[in-house]
Amino acid sequence: MQTLQAYIHDCLQPYNQATLHISDLSIQRGYGIFDFFKVQQGQPMFLDDYLKRFYESARQMELPVPLDTTELKEVIRQLIQANQLPLSGIKMILTGGYSESGYDIGKPNLIITEQPLTLPDQTIVTNGLKVITHSHVRELPEVKTINYTMGIRLLSNIKAAGAADMLYQQNGIVSEFPRCNFFIVTRDDVVVTPDKNVLSGITRKNVLQLARQKYKTEERAVTIADIAQAKEAFLTSTTKRILPIVQVDDLVIGNGKPGEITNELLADLIALEQTQL
Amino acid sequence: MQTLQAYIHDCLQPYNQATLHISDLSIQRGYGIFDFFKVQQGQPMFLDDYLKRFYESARQMELPVPLDTTELKEVIRQLIQANQLPLSGIKMILTGGYSESGYDIGKPNLIITEQPLTLPDQTIVTNGLKVITHSHVRELPEVKTINYTMGIRLLSNIKAAGAADMLYQQNGIVSEFPRCNFFIVTRDDVVVTPDKNVLSGITRKNVLQLARQKYKTEERAVTIADIAQAKEAFLTSTTKRILPIVQVDDLVIGNGKPGEITNELLADLIALEQTQL
Numbered sequence: 240m241q242t243l244q245a246y247i248h249d250c251l252q253p254y255n256q257a258t259l260h261i262s263d264l265s266i267q268r269g270y271g272i273f274d275f276f277k278v279q280q281g282q283p284m285f286l287d288d289y290l291k292r293f294y295e296s297a298r299q300m301e302l303p304v305p306l307d308t309t310e311l312k313e314v315i316r317q318l319i320q321a322n323q324l325p326l327s328g329i330k331m332i333l334t335g336g337y338s339e340s341g342y343d344i345g346k347p348n349l350i351i352t353e354q355p356l357t358l359p360d361q362t363i364v365t366n367g368l369k370v371i372t373h374s375h376v377r378e379l380p381e382v383k384t385i386n387y388t389m390g391i392r393l394l395s396n397i398k399a400a401g402a403a404d405m406l407y408q409q410n411g412i413v414s415e416f417p418r419c420n421f422f423i424v425t426r427d428d429v430v431v432t433p434d435k436n437v438l439s440g441i442t443r444k445n446v447l448q449l450a451r452q453k454y455k456t457e458e459r460a461v462t463i464a465d466i467a468q469a470k471e472a473f474l475t476s477t478t479k480r481i482l483p484i485v486q487v488d489d490l491v492i493g494n495g496k497p498g499e500i501t502n503e504l505l506a507d508l509i510a511l512e513q514t515q516l
Numbered sequence: 517m518q519t520l521q522a523y524i525h526d527c528l529q530p531y532n533q534a535t536l537h538i539s540d541l542s543i544q545r546g547y548g549i550f551d552f553f554k555v556q557q558g559q560p561m562f563l564d565d566y567l568k569r570f571y572e573s574a575r576q577m578e579l580p581v582p583l584d585t586t587e588l589k590e591v592i593r594q595l596i597q598a599n600q601l602p603l604s605g606i607k608m609i610l611t612g613g614y615s616e617s618g619y620d621i622g623k624p625n626l627i628i629t630e631q632p633l634t635l636p637d638q639t640i641v642t643n644g645l646k647v648i649t650h651s652h653v654r655e656l657p658e659v660k661t662i663n664y665t666m667g668i669r670l671l672s673n674i675k676a677a678g679a680a681d682m683l684y685q686q687n688g689i690v691s692e693f694p695r696c697n698f699f700i701v702t703r704d705d706v707v708v709t710p711d712k713n714v715l716s717g718i719t720r721k722n723v724l725q726l727a728r729q730k731y732k733t734e735e736r737a738v739t740i741a742d743i744a745q746a747k748e749a750f751l752t753s754t755t756k757r758i759l760p761i762v763q764v765d766d767l768v769i770g771n772g773k774p775g776e777i778t779n780e781l782l783a784d785l786i787a788l789e790q791t792q793l
Binding site: 265 | 522524531532534535536537538540541542543544545546547548576577578607609611612618619620621627629631652655656661662663664665666668669671672695
């Protein structure tokens with residue numbers, strides 16, 4: 240088996256040996272940010288968008304990034320070159336660094352890993368997903384922090400409900416999944432996605448742009464009542480692209496099958512990805 | 517300089533060499549719990565209370581603790597024996613463990629460290645603290661997770677305001693500090709502490725017990741208006757014991773000096789600690 244390389248402590252090293260001292264603020268206080276993008280045939284997809292968000296998350300959390308954009312791109316290039324994976328995801332984590340007090344921010348540790356990526360099974364695209372809702376708003380939804388306390392703690396709830404994921408809502412207004420954005424298509428073919436308390440997903444942005452070429456789009460509050468009236472629903476994420484949602488709690492969406500516009504947007508997204516190669 | 521020992525990967529090792537692989541869920545997703553207690557003259561203070569809370573936090577986060585109470589106490593004894601510190605704090609961290617998917621909980625990593633402890637400066641006890649408020653409720657206030665995203669991110673705000681700490685409030689109802697509980701003393705000598713959205717501090721519990729012997733105590737909602745009317749205010753924590761608060765935002769508490777009952781409770785708490793030796 241091939242030994243994957245990772246970038247840590249300012250150089251490439253075998254992933255298996257990549258460690259942080261326990262005084263790192265991610266271990267002590269869950270403090271850090273990250274970002275994640277897809278690499279196809281050696282080409283990072285929509286890299287500039289992901290890097291922009293990464294630097295913005297770092298800024299919001301007062302973490303200086305040790306590399307500038309040019310240096311970071313060069314490291315990413317070297318990592319892709321070293322690992323030679325046909326389809327992969329690259330994750331960049333920036334932690335609070337080694338902290339003597341265990342609370343104050345230190346010199347951030349930058350970790351970049353590359354792992355093989357598996358795209359969602361075609362049966363999910365064909366059948367669609369059931370999701371449940373949970374009353375919660377993330378602490379800093381706009382910032383891609385490493386804090387997934389709620390999402391991971393409730394994995395067993397999702398499983399117990401026979402669901403695929405958990406949609407956050409508060410007072411009937413839905414926002415996002417722990418790792419995906421949410422969309423509905425109304426009965427009059429308007430593509431709608433929540434505007435508040437959501438991470439600015441790069442796939443969300445791409446899908447909005449694609450949808451705008453053919454349909455009316457809206458970024459606005461989406462309620463449970465809107466979902467009950469919707470013709471289609473889907474989620475978006477870097478690894479999952481677009482996945483149809485056919486049920487939210489007890490609400491069956493439309494005719495209970497993946498929608499036409501959902502499938503059309505997925506085809507458009509795959510075509511858009513090709514332009515990055 | 518003495519090399520401190522830490523417990524990690526099932527044995528005592530030099531603290532300097534204590535590392536986790538980057539696949540640990542604390543680094544990947546900020547997922548873990550911890551607890552922290554004081555050791556004086558080799559004696560852990562109120563250990564059973566801290567261990568009970570540690571196991572309860574672990575249970576709430578679906579993390580099995582690899583050691584039972586008896587085994588954990590034995591490791592703590594060995595660590596204290598190895599390090600021979602006159603006054604220290606012991607921190608137990610239980611992470612989500614090495615996760616292949618980077619999201620699902622693995623076999624938790626248990627880390628136990630002991631560090632020298634410095635008690636608060638006497639001038640703080642004499643002069644009291646200024647604190648600011650911030651609108652926030654922690655995600656899972658009852659669980660001692662490692663998530664301090666908000667507290668650490670706003671350290672610079674606290675500093676800019678010339679304050680010592682930040683009291684969380686929402687809609688005018690205060691709860692707690694990132695790492696301390698909050699108390700007021702009313703004009704008619706009732707010792708009051710918030711009952712909702714707070715961590716069950718062990719020092720909070722001890723102070724309530726001590727206060728109950730001499731005064732009326734209440735656990736209830738505490739509003740900003742209550743603070744404006746209060747005669748005294750203070751915070752409690754394991755490392756800080758009791759520290760008087762003399763200002764909250766622009767509100768000066770009482771006559772702007774540490775209160776009599778605050779000082780009395782601090783003396784009582786120090787006496788109670790002596791019973792643990």
